[in-house]
Amino acid sequence: MALSAHDDLILLVRDPIAADALVKHVRQADDGAVVTFDGCVRNQSHGRKTLYLEYEAYESMAFEKMREIAASLHTLFAIDSVAIAHRLGRLEIGETSVFIAVSAPHRKAAFEACRHAIDTLKKTVPIWKKEFFEDGAVWADGELPPVPAATPLAKRAS
């Protein structure tokens, strides 16, 4: 758990996510809106019945990337604060895998920032999901994170 300069809350947890606590954390007296995203475990994938999921992360990097997402929201949108929690380990159908709460004085910024947060998380945070079915298990298809171009410094070092 970590608090940033904006009083944001970033969590990687193995126990169920306490969504109410995240909402409470971001909701302050000068906010007019709190928008949340609750990502939950679906009972099927491409028509196959899912039994459960397992999430793993490059934890130190995932935490830092989640922190970067929260920080970027403050520069992109007129928001108050952000809470992002992702769960790791085995998750059953219907459980929350990721929960995001964004507070803002006005709803538009809160909606946009929350959407941006989950879209960015799915592209850049090193977390992986394995889907377990009755007849086997597969790593879920994912997105390849964008990598910065080689810098002149890196070339000079060679």
Added chain:
Amino acid sequence: MQTRVLFFGKLKELAGGAEQSIEISSGSTIAELFDRFASQTPALAPYRSSVVASRNQEFAPWTTVLEPGDEIAFLPPVSGG
């Protein structure tokens, strides 16, 4: 020099472990590091184009030159959320 390398997701299963330490000559790039593993474990080779690398927990291009003490990770497409 000794370099610490982490594998995740499917790569971890193919590489036979989450963490490995490898001796590689200084001046080598991340691409050369991956190729070393791919020559040891040919099952890794087809994943070269669908993997990104990180150096000290930042995404890094394949041309990045390794420094002593680096922590390199090979990351398959991410699927959090």
